[in-house]
Amino acid sequence: MAQPFRLTRPRKARNAISIAPMIDVMLILLIFFMVTSTYLDLNMIPAVSPRDDAPAAGKVPDRGETLILTIGADGTPSVQGRGLSQAGLAAMIAERLARHPDLQIVVLPSGGAQMQALVAVMDTAAAAGAVNMRIVRVEARP
Template sequence: MQDPGTFSLARHRPPKALISLVPMIDVMLILLVFFMVTSTYLNLDMIPAVKRADDPSQAAPQSTEGAGTTLMIRIGADGIPTLRGVGMETPALEALFIDRLQSSSALRVLVLPSGAANMQALVSVLDAATRAGVTNLRVVRLEVAE
């Protein structure tokens, strides 16, 4: 027991400071926005859709198998597929694909639609290539550098 004549002061301890998560969340959101703005989504080879060969020496002969293993089909604003400046109908294009596949099984077809091309024209070219048995088919889009 305490002596009634003595006096003691007891100080209250200040409550512990709470750590706020709000500044950390703000920083994380700023970093998220920064990385989203600075990253690019135009390079579609970032996500491999086809398994690549492990040995580059095995992959090289396929690409140099012969001249004319790549066909570039352009689709103009009128919707007509064009190969080397010559407009082609869909049945003729399909016959060309079949002929080229018989001579070279490593045929690569690139389709370049113009910005004003009709979507149905693109789908028709893709359907013709699929019916002919083309397996290496890409749609290419050109972009203007600013």
């Protein structure tokens, strides 16, 4: 008797690795980064810097010329009681810096002034070339 004749099924093509889950994950990551990121362009002005230039122990810092700059509650900068515009302030600082390159600027803002006023004054002074600047604050005794 003849052997039963067997038909072999063609071997199944091997499944390629499915990339659909990868696409899913990538889309979710994409949406995550789109939603959580902020795209504001922000800069900074150092307020407290690492003291690289701290005077060595025992050495008295050289007291050069000091310019005391007050900021009124309305945000107007003034020097020795004279109110100045930002342009006038820039000219004055540049002129003082030309005479005393080590000019130290002490900014004494009123507590009622707004943040923008202080930053504008610091900005003007920095643009005029001042590097040595400190903010001081007068505190009322309770």
